[in-house]
Amino acid sequence: MTAPIWLLGCGNMGGALLRRWLGAELGPVVVIDPAPRGLPDGVEAVATPPAGRPDIIVLAVKPQLWWAATEALADRAGPTTLIVSIMAGVTTAAMARRFPASPIIRAMPNTPAGVGHGATALFSTAGDLAEGAAEALFGPAGMTFWLRDEVDFDAVTAVSGSxxxxxxxxxxxxxxxxxxxxxxxxxxxxxxxxxxxxxxxxxxxxxxxxxxxxxxxxxxxxxxxxxxxxxxxxxxxxxxxxxxxxxxxxxxxxxx
CATH class of the missing domain: 1.10.3730.10 (ProC C-terminal domain-like)
Structure with a gap:
């Protein structure tokens, strides 16, 4: 994958995924975070979204803050921009209110992803192309599991996420x-x-x-x-x- 990826939030989980993407030569990746923690060597973060439009936006901010944190991204996402969320609790329906034109993938990885032994649950109604992109993103982090029902995310979060x-x-x-x-x-x-x-x-x-x-x-x-x-x-x-x-x-x- 050579698609431009914007990573919103680079805490423990976002940083773990970022390191796997860099190792798999995915990207380029733009990190958007005013106070990132533990960025890999050679990676810099920006406080606000850069110019242009990404192919993929990965939402890795705290779920309590996500609506305000994504305000500046709302007009950057179109029908060809894949929205990927790793936020606990935030539904695809809620994300569709912010990004109504974009395909959405919801994911729940866990921190062993940072060493390639993660377990990531995935859900989407966006079709095969978006699902293939999600597999490319999370495959380097470990095993992936597709859910049939989004309601299962609460249990998945409690078991593998936590x-x-x-x-x-x-x-x-x-x-x-x-x-x-x-x-x-x-x-x-x-x-x-x-x-x-x-x-x-x-x-x-x-x-x-x-x-x-x-x-x-x-x-x-x-x-x-x-x-x-x-x-x-x-x-x-x-x-x-x-x-x-x-x-x-x-x-x-x-x-x-």
């Missing part, structure tokens, strides 16, 4: 438990990280094997893992259900 933070919190908790069990903090941190990375690699190595089967394979009856799971499992499933439900509800609230 999910990396749940895993990081688990690593923190596992390391803290290791320290409580007597390990030095540095060793506890390295063991917790390596354990989660290794377990994820096993899960990725054979997607046909259900996670429950993987769990069973490392759980000997009456052994140490079984003793730990007897404590962990009764509270884990309902806790995760409440966490995902809270995140999904917040996504709905952000959508207004």
């Amino acid at each position: 999910g990396p933070a749940y895993v990081f919190a688990f690593i923190e908790g596992l390391a803290a438990a290791a320290v409580a069990a007597g390990l030095a903090p540095d060793l506890a941190d390295r063991l917790a990280r390596a354990t989660v990375i290794g377990a994820a690699a096993l899960a990725a190595a054979d997607p046909a094997v259900p996670p429950g089967e993987l769990r069973t394979r490392v759980t000997s009856p009456g052994g140490t893992t079984a003793a730990a799971l007897d404590v962990l499992r009764p509270g884990l499933d309902p806790l995760l259900q409440r966490a995902v439900a809270a995140a999904a509800e917040r996504s709905r609230q952000l959508g207004g």
Whole structure:
């Protein structure tokens, strides 16, 4: 893809995608952000949209601010300008009020996209050409999943969009438990990280094997893992259900 891309907002997620695009030689990319964070070397940002009309506008601003942030872009988008949003909660119908003539793609990537292991959910009614462009944008960031119903975005946001933070919190908790069990903090941190990375690699190595089967394979009856799971499992499933439900509800609230 050699289409001009305008990236509105360069925070953690926008910056992660930008680095993947540069690595895949997509672009050129214009970053529009008055206060960008962690721009890649050689990339500069502008505070306001430049002259001209882009082929793609990627909206990566906070959903609470998006309407004001896109005001200067409204007259830059036409029927051939693809609008791609990674904003939580903002619907395609809402974006169509700002960009009534443009095809719209809604996406929910996650931060592992920055290292090429992201999971991006996509939705569009814009047709095959726009969908092909979206695949080109998000393919370098990892796996893509097309949704049949836009309403599923709230659950997707709660699972994969917010999910990396749940895993990081688990690593923190596992390391803290290791320290409580007597390990030095540095060793506890390295063991917790390596354990989660290794377990994820096993899960990725054979997607046909259900996670429950993987769990069973490392759980000997009456052994140490079984003793730990007897404590962990009764509270884990309902806790995760409440966490995902809270995140999904917040996504709905952000959508207004």
